[in-house]
Amino acid sequence: MFVDSLLDLPQLRTFYTLVQAGSFTACAGRLNRTQSAVSHAMAKLENQTGVTLLARRGRTLGLTEEGRRLYQACEQAFATLDAAADDLRRHQTLAKGRLRVGATLEFGSSILMKHMQPFLAANPDLEIDFTLDHELLGPLLRDDLDLIIDCLEHPLPTLKKSPLFRETYVVACAPGFRKAHRLRVPADLSSGPVLSLDKAGAWWNRFLMAVPDREQPQLDHIIAVNHIRAMIHAAIEGMGALLVPRYSVLEELQRGALVALFPAIRPTEDRFSIYQKKVKAGQEKQRLLTRYLQGLSPEEFGS
Template sequence: MDPLLDLPQLRTFFTLAQTGSFTACARRLHRTQSAVSHAMAKLEDLAGTPLLDRRGRELGLTEEGRRLYQACEHVFATLDAAAEDLRRHQTQAKGRLRVGATVEFGSSILMKHMQPFQAANPDLEMDFTLSQDLLAPLLRDDLDLIIDCQEHPLPTLKKSPLFREIYVVACAPAFRKAHRLRVPADLSRGPVLSLDKAGAWWNRFLMAVPDDEQPHFDRIIAVNHIRAMIHAASEGMGALLVPRYSVLEELRRGDLVPLFPAIRPTEDRFSIYQKKVKAAHEKQRLLTRYLQSLSPEEFGS
């Protein structure tokens, strides 16, 4: 009936009015500036009258905009209250929850974020199994819930997308300088670290490099453990290719610097898998929700 009820747009408008800038609003909502611009164009078109007062630098609201803003305040207040109300009625989780995850992800990101959840559910006994082989234990009920980047399209499983695993090429700053790394082909000049001797680990990256810029790896240092590889790279032993989330700290501190940001290796998607029959259990639902509430950048995406 009412075509103004396009609500993601109103949320955008609301935040935009608060921040006073498209760019800031975009950041706040984890969108791009372009998305905000499009959304507002559409909203104004729908409303049939300008809502924003774009006078150069500063951004204001028109008369109509201001009234709409007030309606928004009202609406979002009740909505948030309702959401809060629903949340309140979630009983606290009890019992035991056996979580499985891939080794690298589990040991870094997952562990770094479980504290608040644990604190909120003190009566929940959790234990974690980090391993490559997660599906089998899940199916035979040795695990309740797994976090995996492999696809498991079984009809008995419920899949909840979590985040996308972005890969980066990086090395120590000194290493970059010493080997003058500017384009992918320059990687031929120095050693690269790889999970396997043959260097197949790097295929994900090589596939994203144009044919005429392909490096040729002469010296491959094999290290069958990602964390070990990271330490090696931090010391300047070579360049490495790893999931972004595993080196968030190193990048922030400057121990490692990203190489060739223009090249985008194929991404993997991490999802939560759980048996459908058990997915409704309070404890499983709560953890799923908690993990999904974490913002993308916490996972390095």
């Protein structure tokens, strides 16, 4: 029944916090969980051990004798582990020197800048230069850059590629625009203007290919804007619907300036990767930055 360790570590941590907090609700608060989660966890712990640990006396929470002993063990064990964690943090190898980073314009100016601050703060002896451009491979090979973040494939044997995140695309528009044009399904896009990076509307192909034949819209009314940021502002003003990488409009979606359309349609994704010369990828400063960026991955990139 108990395969490896008799005690389930996450549950113990919950138990430990619960005793300190004094109530399920308070414990849930500290752990950023709901009261329900704490309750489930404690029920499971008591079942797995087969021992009653908590004495629910009406509205006050007590411990059984066994619970008290377990708490003491937790106190000691977690103190040890937390000390070890602090120790690790202090001994985190710090990057130093100079690092020249390249990235695509849109990604670099939004997401990358937004997340570099903590890394810079943690590594005060590191100086970073950013170069935002579309042509990144050349400078990398010429050693004008040490590390680039790009969504193009560069399959060269001298380069080390580290996947960073998948760029997902969204169709979005201003809330008022959706209402005015009654946008419910992709076909409804025929009725209003759409914003495109190019005049011909090829920009939208990525989306159209993901739409089932039945619902294909006719994109007749195209407004070309050759700059993504400008396109976003145009969309916010209600000039039309747009298709952009989700990361570029994370903030607008959150505060409601734009609303995402047709979540069921999933356009093909691009993959952003970090590229570095293999010979230099081993350097501490490069390794640390790579690791830091990969550590962000969840939905910080909107994927």
